[in-house]
Amino acid sequence: MSPIDFVLTVIGYILIGIGAFCQIVAGMGMNRFPNFFVRLHAATIAAIGGSFVPIIGCSLLALSFEELGDVRFFLAGGGFVAAVFLLILAPVGSHLLAKAAYFSKAAVLQPKVVDALEEDIRKGEVHE
């Protein structure tokens, strides 16, 4: 194994480990947070930490996995494309959902401490 392969493998291992940790944390947050808007935090960890990071890690791992043959570059390229799509699309999807949920009042805002957006709407500074 050449040095560059060794480095890629170690980075891949670390990234996949971080991904597993983030999955567990996000799953716990998803189940224990009180309402929709707080759960958005857990969703962020799930999308970026739990999915984007391990996909990059797997791509790096595949680059150094010589038993796969030449097709491993296909795997690495596909993995990077999927990761880029996820990086751009996941936050946008969460934003669209949160906006729609807030303005349609579909999500309950139960343990409510402060709602700055509502005050701004009442003052007329922000509108839909």
Place this chain on the structure above:
Amino acid sequence: MSELYELIPYLVLSITALVSTISVYLAIIEKDLIKAVLYSAIQSTFYALIFYLLMVPDIVLVYIPVSVGLLPAILIIAVKKTEKYEDVTGISKTTSTIILTLVVIFTLISGYLLLLSHAITFAIFPSTDVRTLARWFLNTTLWWNRMFSAMSPESVTAIVWDYRGLDTYFETSVMYLAIIGALALARYIEIPKKVFKEEAMGMSIIGKMATRIMVPMILIVAVSIALHGHLTPGGGFQGGVTAAVTVSLLIFIFSVYFAARFFKINTAILLRIIGLTGIILAATITLIIGFLTGQQAYIFQNQPKVIAQIGLPYEIGGNLISGTLLIFNTSEFLAVVMGFAILFLLLSIPEENVMEVIRGEVE
């Protein structure tokens, strides 16, 4: 450790199947229709994982867009346009129990028969061997002898468009008949002519910007899935349904008036006809060449056969193109994406315009 290695895919398979059973049960008994649609989407994602672990990536590529994307989209549109809750008062208990019993008996019998039909050798399920037909296909999909081969490393595409091409042709025509049926139901209804306004229509500016960036990338991925259909998992159907996401994103995020700039319904029908013509042409191209040169040829002939020596080249300049498979995939891609564009445009017409037309007909 190596035992665990072999065990994990089967473990994931069984857990996935059990979770999908729970979500199917909840989807059926749920009264809120939109939640039922979402539960069926969960079931679809898990079925996709099952297909993946059963090593059929072609099905995953076509199943995810269809069952996670397009079908929920259509059902969400339908639920928004009609009733949101299901009225379940008055279903008699005895009738449903009788029906449930009958269904259980029928399914058990048919499942047992299918299990028997698989285990020809009475080996434990799953057996270590496949059927003779499958072994023949696997052996000849890329072979030294062109007479018996489809010259494509992708055996699924080879079966779809070469070995069983006539089957696929008629199955595809069923799909286009369904699209024609939908067009016939929406006969005089047209997209209202309005100018697209950036601020007043569609969703938030962040969504619009991200979609503007992503649409070309999605199209590139779809085209590469379709054009590499004879080398890697994918093909015309898979690329077409992946590209259909761009049409739906344009309609939902911007508006139907923005999408109508690119796709008029009549243009889409025209492009679909071009795609279908390409399929017919690829099916009969050897026949035409044989007719002109006075040789024998078959329909859906890809490589030369024993008594019909005409065949398309399987590689050009060292690149494998597998004869007609490339033409089939390209035409099918065009036809599928335009078919779904038509259906989405028809579904997104505002309800007032539709009701006007229907009221005019009733009177």
Place this chain on the structure above:
Amino acid sequence: MIDVRTYLFTVTYVAILVNIVISLYGVFVRPNVIKKIIALSIFGDSIYVYSILIGFRKAEPYPVIPIMTTWQPSSEYISQFASTAVDPVPPALVLTGVVIGLAVMLFLVFLALQTYRLFGTLDIRKIVRMRG
């Protein structure tokens, strides 16, 4: 002595059978047309999984996809490939089945929308009473 893998595979098989039962129950008993369409699509999907399960095989260490990774295969490669790849015939049938199933579902949704526009309800019992 049954292998653990066979046991887990049988669990999958039975779970899909249960899915078929539940979805058929939904098709027959639930009154709303949209719910019937959802149940019908689940039924179709379960049947597809079933067909693919039949084409699965056991190989060491795990079966490969029915796609070659080289363009100039030697005869050893081909025999190795044919002894480990899964059955490619069920995917080819299911592939067209999925797309056609979607087109038929779309047509059914169009019919349901048209029914709602004409009758004002999607409850199948009320629609039957109106015409009866």
Place this chain on the structure above:
Amino acid sequence: MMIVEYLTFFIPFYLIGIIMYVVRALKGPTIPDTVLSIDCLGYALAALLVIFSVYLQSPLIIACAIVLTLWIYALDVYMSKYLEKKELGE
């Protein structure tokens, strides 16, 4: 085979995460909760697909992950359009 053994250790964590998301999706009191959990579920599944692609040593099946990512986003868009008050086409 070192790489594969390492992955054998980590796949169960991803499975536990996925099952937690499913619990929230099936329990979720409101519709946005369900959609958000399906989101996380889909992205976690995409990661799992990539991991399995290395694990089963079948590099060609990677394209499924790209398509899954795209369509989970599309499901988000549909649901937020459903929740908004506007007509679907506008």
